[in-house]
Amino acid sequence: MHSLLDTLMVLLVFTNLRILGLSRINASIRTVAAQGVLLGLVALVANADHLTGRILLIAVAGIALKGIVFPVLLFRALRAVKIRREVEPFVGYIPSVLAGVAAFLVSLWVAARLPLPGRPPSDLIVPAALSTLFVGLLVIVSRKKALSQTLGYLVFENGVYAFGVGVAYEAPALVEMGILLDVFVAVFVMGIIVFHIAREFDSIDTTRLATLKE
Amino acid sequence: MNPATLLPAALSVLLAPLFLGVINRTKAVFAGRAGRPLLQTYIDLAKLARKGAVYSRTTTWVFRLAPITALAAGLVALLLLPLGGFPAPISFPGDFVLLILVLGTSRFLTVIGALDTGSSFEGMGASREASVSALAEPVLFLCLAVAARESGQSTLSGIVGGLTGADWQRAGPALVLLATSLLAILLAENSRIPVDDPNTHLELTMIHEVMVLDHGGPDLALILSGAALKLWILAALLVGLILPGRSGSPWLDSLLFSAGMLVLGVVIGIVESTIARLRLNRVPQFLVGAGAFAVMALALIMR
Numbered sequence: 441m442h443s444l445l446d447t448l449m450v451l452l453v454f455t456n457l458r459i460l461g462l463s464r465i466n467a468s469i470r471t472v473a474a475q476g477v478l479l480g481l482v483a484l485v486a487n488a489d490h491l492t493g494r495i496l497l498i499a500v501a502g503i504a505l506k507g508i509v510f511p512v513l514l515f516r517a518l519r520a521v522k523i524r525r526e527v528e529p530f531v532g533y534i535p536s537v538l539a540g541v542a543a544f545l546v547s548l549w550v551a552a553r554l555p556l557p558g559r560p561p562s563d564l565i566v567p568a569a570l571s572t573l574f575v576g577l578l579v580i581v582s583r584k585k586a587l588s589q590t591l592g593y594l595v596f597e598n599g600v601y602a603f604g605v606g607v608a609y610e611a612p613a614l615v616e617m618g619i620l621l622d623v624f625v626a627v628f629v630m631g632i633i634v635f636h637i638a639r640e641f642d643s644i645d646t647t648r649l650a651t652l653k654e
Numbered sequence: 655m656n657p658a659t660l661l662p663a664a665l666s667v668l669l670a671p672l673f674l675g676v677i678n679r680t681k682a683v684f685a686g687r688a689g690r691p692l693l694q695t696y697i698d699l700a701k702l703a704r705k706g707a708v709y710s711r712t713t714t715w716v717f718r719l720a721p722i723t724a725l726a727a728g729l730v731a732l733l734l735l736p737l738g739g740f741p742a743p744i745s746f747p748g749d750f751v752l753l754i755l756v757l758g759t760s761r762f763l764t765v766i767g768a769l770d771t772g773s774s775f776e777g778m779g780a781s782r783e784a785s786v787s788a789l790a791e792p793v794l795f796l797c798l799a800v801a802a803r804e805s806g807q808s809t810l811s812g813i814v815g816g817l818t819g820a821d822w823q824r825a826g827p828a829l830v831l832l833a834t835s836l837l838a839i840l841l842a843e844n845s846r847i848p849v850d851d852p853n854t855h856l857e858l859t860m861i862h863e864v865m866v867l868d869h870g871g872p873d874l875a876l877i878l879s880g881a882a883l884k885l886w887i888l889a890a891l892l893v894g895l896i897l898p899g900r901s902g903s904p905w906l907d908s909l910l911f912s913a914g915m916l917v918l919g920v921v922i923g924i925v926e927s928t929i930a931r932l933r934l935n936r937v938p939q940f941l942v943g944a945g946a947f948a949v950m951a952l953a954l955i956m957r
């Protein structure tokens with residue numbers, strides 16, 4: 441059972457690296473969706489010993505939202521803005537992947553020293569969750585297109601979710617569901633905003649927004 | 655040294671061109687063609703060996719040295735490699751460094767042999783080969799370091815023999831990462847798709863083929879068999895690391911090993927049939943990805 445969880449964690453880190461190395465936005469959306477489904481499975485596997493209705497709810501809601509609803513919303517936004525790929529991010533793809541690997545190494549180092557309440561079901565959950573957080577932040581600050589930044593936000597949230605299901609399984613379902621609802625609203629609003637930015641300015645390059653004049 | 659220990663290496667020299675045949679046959683099946691005969695590479699080698707060689711007046715001895723080293727390096731590397739349950743004829747702590755050094759030497763001489771012709775196309779191929787291998791070689795080192803660390807051995811025979819089913823249970827994900835990374839290196843080092851296309855004959859897009867354009871006859875035969883050996887060596891290394899457990903009987907292990915090589919040949923054929931070649935500026939990204947896998951495997955094992 442533990443090696444299955446370890447495998448899922450390695451897959452999680454792999455999806456992180458893939459998001460960092462991809463330039464096509466539709467492939468990135470699919471990868472983020474796969475990551476969401478993966479995390480739903482993690483929630484089930486990590487708590488397989490004491491599978492309650494609450495865990496099931498969190499896992500199923502997570503899979504449905506991240507695997508189906510978000511990709512649909514994001515693909516709709518992508519069709520509306522008519523772009524295909526992220527061009528010239530602030531940090532290139534190769535440095536991004538290397539930074540992702542470095543983030544994983546740092547997370548392993550941090551996780552070994554992090555005092556936790558109780559022992560997580562797998563030694564890899566904390567490092568993988570922390571590195572997912574780092575990768576999400578990296579994508580938010582290093583990509584120019586608003587849609588890519590939305591994806592970074594989702595990856596960041598995936599990191600929080602992984603940390604939650606792996607470590608704090610005593611956390612009340614209300615908090616988890618609240619987070620999921622927040623993220624849902626955020627993606628919904630971001631999709632609309634991206635669409636409006638694109639229609640108003642013919643571009644969703646956020647560097648251009650910085651030079652906006654009255 | 656007991657001559658019988660050289661038998662696996664000798665058999666490898668004979669079988670290496672067949673491995674290419676397996677890959678080509680898989681690709682042919684995927685494309686719905688009958689494909690060339692399985693033994694086509696042997697026929698090509700025999701044909702080339704009967705021909706005479708033509709040398710340009712602008713070339714020097716460096717140009718003639720390159721084909722000989724290509725084959726010689728393959729033969730030396732075979733002696734360092736444990737094959738199918740039999741330990742390597744030559745084995746000492748840290749011998750995998752020598753294996754990589756030998757392969758690197760052959761590549762270096764092929765590169766300067768290509769530069770020696772003074773042809774601009776060959777210079778282009780040489781520069782590409784050098785930049786690809788500069789990225790691939792550290793990753794190969796990393797992969798072997800991971801395997802050495804996991805098996806706790808420092809000789810190639812020990813590393814290949816020391817990875818057992820228990821290691822796969824303990825560090826399965828890390829070993830899968832290692833195998834993926836090694837497969838990527840195998841494809842890159844042997845100029846296969848997605849890094850280079852062995853069938854292409856357009857000078858502007860080739861990497862390995864363009865470096866050997868000016869070699870002909872016996873020299874080309876030497877280069878071809880050297881390339882086949884190099885592919886065989888890296889494939890044997892990968893199969894040796896993947897197959898867990900040793901039954902104790904070398905003959906059964908050899909059978910398993912041969913089956914593994916056959917499967918790997920089919921896998922390479924499937925990879926070449928299903929994915930497109932990468933644009934040249936994406937190749938470093940591919941190799942950095944392989945390196946990222948190897949570093950992750952190392953981190954997971956050192957943890």
